[in-house]
Each structure stands twice: as C-alpha cells, then as structure tokens.
Amino acid sequence: MSGFLEFEGITKSFGDLKALDHVSLSIRQGEIFSLLGPSGCGKTTLLRICAGFETPDSGRVLLDGKDITDLPPNRRKVNTIFQNYALFPNMTLRENIAFGLQIAKVPKKEIAERVEAMLQLVQLEYHAHKRPHQISGGQKQRVAIARALINRPQVLLLDEPLAALDLKLRQRMLVELDGIHDEVGTTFVYVTHDQSEAMGLSDRIAVLNRGVVEQVGTSTEIYEAPRSSFTAAFIGDTNFFNGRVCEIIDNEYCLIEIEGIEPRLRFFNDKNLRANVRVDVSVRPEKFSMDRNPPVPSLKHNTLRGIVEDIIYLGSHSKCWVRINDEYLISVTSQHSRFLLDRKPILWNEEVWISWHADDGYMLERYDENDEALLALPSDTDLIEEPAAVDDVEAE
Numbered sequence: 001m002s003g004f005l006e007f008e009g010i011t012k013s014f015g016d017l018k019a020l021d022h023v024s025l026s027i028r029q030g031e032i033f034s035l036l037g038p039s040g041c042g043k044t045t046l047l048r049i050c051a052g053f054e055t056p057d058s059g060r061v062l063l064d065g066k067d068i069t070d071l072p073p074n075r076r077k078v079n080t081i082f083q084n085y086a087l088f089p090n091m092t093l094r095e096n097i098a099f100g101l102q103i104a105k106v107p108k109k110e111i112a113e114r115v116e117a118m119l120q121l122v123q124l125e126y127h128a129h130k131r132p133h134q135i136s137g138g139q140k141q142r143v144a145i146a147r148a149l150i151n152r153p154q155v156l157l158l159d160e161p162l163a164a165l166d167l168k169l170r171q172r173m174l175v176e177l178d179g180i181h182d183e184v185g186t187t188f189v190y191v192t193h194d195q196s197e198a199m200g201l202s203d204r205i206a207v208l209n210r211g212v213v214e215q216v217g218t219s220t221e222i223y224e225a226p227r228s229s230f231t232a233a234f235i236g237d238t239n240f241f242n243g244r245v246c247e248i249i250d251n252e253y254c255l256i257e258i259e260g261i262e263p264r265l266r267f268f269n270d271k272n273l274r275a276n277v278r279v280d281v282s283v284r285p286e287k288f289s290m291d292r293n294p295p296v297p298s299l300k301h302n303t304l305r306g307i308v309e310d311i312i313y314l315g316s317h318s319k320c321w322v323r324i325n326d327e328y329l330i331s332v333t334s335q336h337s338r339f340l341l342d343r344k345p346i347l348w349n350e351e352v353w354i355s356w357h358a359d360d361g362y363m364l365e366r367y368d369e370n371d372e373a374l375l376a377l378p379s380d381t382d383l384i385e386e387p388a389a390v391d392d393v394e395a396e
Contacts, residue, residue: 004029004187005050005155010059012045019045021211022059029064032181032188034198037208038234043191046208047157050189051080063154079148080157083164085140087132093143094119094128100151118146121183122176138169142176149184158190162197174201195235199223207231223284229364232282239330241265241281241361245273253300253358256281260325265302266358273363280364285333287360290320292346294353303355306330308348320346322354330354 003026012020020042027033035043048054050061052073061069068076087096097118101111119125122142132140141161148156158177162170178201181188192198198205199219207214207222207230215227226232229240243258243265254269256279267281289295295303306322309329320332332354334346346352 003027004064006062008060010056012056018211023213025206029187030185031203032201034190034202034205036192036198036205038193041208042211043208044159047159047191051078051157052076077154079151079153081144081148081161083160085144087143089132092129092131093124096143097146097150114150118150122146137165138173141173155187160192225362226282237285237331238282244278245275248275260327267361268359271363281361282364283356283361285331287356288332288354290332290334290352290354292352295355300358301355303353305353308346308350308352311348
C-alpha cells in the first residue's frame, strides 16, 4: 500500500559530501513518523527537501499522490517547526498564531475563531496577550505548534523542536505533543537524535546513518530486533557477542563458540545460520540477571561468571559492568524493584554470576556492496564494544 507522504530514491550531495543516498520512505496518513540518527546522518536534509527548502539531486517527493518535488515552499501543504521556534518578538501570542492566516487574507471573523480554537488546543488562552519573552520555553513551543497547525497543513515537520528544553520539560512536552496530535490527526514527521524522544512519541521510526536508511519499524521492532550493529548500538545500550556457530540444535538454536569464553553460548537461530559461520549477536543490558550465587542450570539459559568492575547507582536502577576472564566487559542493568536498603547490595570487585535466556539475544545482519544480506559476519571485535558516543560520528 502506498503511503501518504513518500520519498522515492532521494539523493542529495553538498560538494563531495553525499548527505542522502537513494533514500526511499513511505509515511502513512495521520502517523507520527520520526527520522532518527546522529549528526550528519541526513535527517534534517530530508526534512528540508520535504519542506521545499532544498532540492534533491535525484528522486521524488509525493504528498497524497501528487509530486511536490519542484513546488516552492509556500505552495506545499507542509509547515515546519524549527528548534528556535522563530516567533515574532514584537507580536503577542495571538498575533503570532494569526500571522499565517492574515498573510493568506482569511476573513477577520474566521481568523479570530480559528486563533481562539488553537489557543484552547495548546492551553494558552490566558496568555494570548503576552509576548514571546514573557513566556517559558515550553509555552513558546506550543505557540509555534499552534501557528503551524492553524494553516491546516497536511504534514507538520518538527526539526528537533525540544532540543532547547531541559529534561523534565522535554518529557512533559512529548506527552503534550502526543495529545495535540491525537486532537488534530495531522501527519507529523519528527526529526531528532534523541532515541528516547523518538521511541516515546513515534508510531514508526526510520534510523538513518550516513545518508542511508538502516531500518524502519516501530519502537519495539527497532529496539528488540535491530537489523544492524549500528542500529543496535545507537538505540540504547547493548552488548555485542561475536563468535563462530559450532552446532545447530533442533533447527531452532545454535551454539556459538567465543574465543576465551566457556561454556559455549546458546542463542535462538532466527537467521537460520549454518555451522562454521561467524555471527554477531546483540543482547540488551536489561536482559541479564545478576547474582552472587550461580543460577539453577537450564538448557535455554546462558551463564557466565565474572567480577564487578564498576557500578553506577541511578535511582530506579543500577548500571554494572562485569569483567569476564579479565578480557571482556559486559554491561548489565539491575532494576530496583524492591526496597534497596533491605538488601545487601552487590559491590565493586565482587564475584557474580550473570545469566540470560537464549531467546533474548538478537542476531544481526550485515550488507555487502549489493545490499545483499550476509549470514556470516566476519569481525575482529571483542565480545563487547563500548557504546560509541553520538559526537564521535562525523557531523554535517
């Protein structure tokens, strides 16, 4: 089924830098769709192409079945909310919201009615007389949303709109954005590098990396079943196991041999791998159980013994790093579901056992130059790679 907003083979270069490389996406009417990735991945360039501020070198943009690739911005039923909100400082909130309708020469009575409806939608009716410098960052955000929505666009583009807000305000604004979307039903395309924002708000997410779409899916699909090492590492924290498949069990599970690790590890064979190929597996930190005592043996659980190298207490949970055989480091998240002061906490340099279910690891795909999935994943990486910082990725 074709989408409401479609990008077909979009390519865009700036000099020698290829910002987008044959990007194709299909966005459904009424959904919140996020473009997620590090700086320089091409997400903002794709948004600007959709808005008409940039022209692709090749490819098309279609909205509701119509080609809008060459239309100027003012002829597209697309509005954009920028990070700095771009409000007029000399106008009241009411005047800011009404501005687009006044330019379009909408009758004054209709402008008044629509502005009042928007003020109520964003809960600013008692602040309508104020100017932007007299309100908070969250309220400015809501004014920008109201000003964009009052023109009744078919698509609302949001370019990192919460980046300037503090953490608690961003969390509250995510809830408000979701509520506003439920009220108006407009298609939202949301650009962010913040994984929690995208996962908390979106119906679906496209993960971009160096101008290429790595994966499209729901938050659950992308987090639990990442297709590539990049997606697995960028969306939250993860541990990478790299080894050789040495045995297939009941056509469902495989035993993976990892140099320096005993025993061999069991994983669900969702990629139908054969024996003697190399493979990478991602296991999220929260999938592990950790205890001072060895767990009851189970055919479908993996168990390793290690030493706690570091612990960070974060209130609702703790993050631990467990060293295996003086060589490999595993990240483990321990949820504090019980009153912590009633228990003897695990301490630094203490011996522990970590275990996880064979179904809780996910095998990763790698792609060759012809975009064909490879089952064998040759790699010289250790068992665990420390999570890469977003800032380490090449910026635009």
